Amino acid sequence: xxxxxxxxxxxxxxxxxxxxxxxxxxxxxxxxxxxxxxxxxxxxxxxxxxxxxxxxxxxxxxxxxxxxxxxxxxxxxxxxxxxxxxxxxxxxxxxxxxxxxxxxxxxxxxxxxxxxxxxxxxxx
Numbered sequence: 001x002x003x004x005x006x007x008x009x010x011x012x013x014x015x016x017x018x019x020x021x022x023x024x025x026x027x028x029x030x031x032x033x034x035x036x037x038x039x040x041x042x043x044x045x046x047x048x049x050x051x052x053x054x055x056x057x058x059x060x061x062x063x064x065x066x067x068x069x070x071x072x073x074x075x076x077x078x079x080x081x082x083x084x085x086x087x088x089x090x091x092x093x094x095x096x097x098x099x100x101x102x103x104x105x106x107x108x109x110x111x112x113x114x115x116x117x118x119x120x121x122x123x124x
């Protein structure tokens with residue numbers, strides 16, 4: 001059974017401008033160390049971070065509200081390099097309370113746009 005769905009689209013040039021303006025402080029506020037390391041290894045790291053930011057926004061929406069800390073939602077590489085969702089702290093507690101047992105994450109990005117979609121499910 002679907003518990004929540006979220007989708008978000010991020011303007012990559014605008015996001016890149018924010019990263020340039022606020023630098024490491026913004027990266028540390030929004031992303032876990034693992035997410036920052038992953039993006040640093042990519043040729044288009046800002047696009048990768050923008051896609052992860054979109055997925056974090058989508059996850060917050062799927063869980064029912066904006067009050068979750070950014071780093072409590074982590075986008076990791078799952079089996080076969082597919083993106084996967086790892087929840088920590090209050091995001092994990094909220095997911096447990098909602099009965100979430102499975103999540104699916106989709107990321108897509110190009111030079112202009114990054115998209116993140118999250119589907120949260122519970123056992124039947």
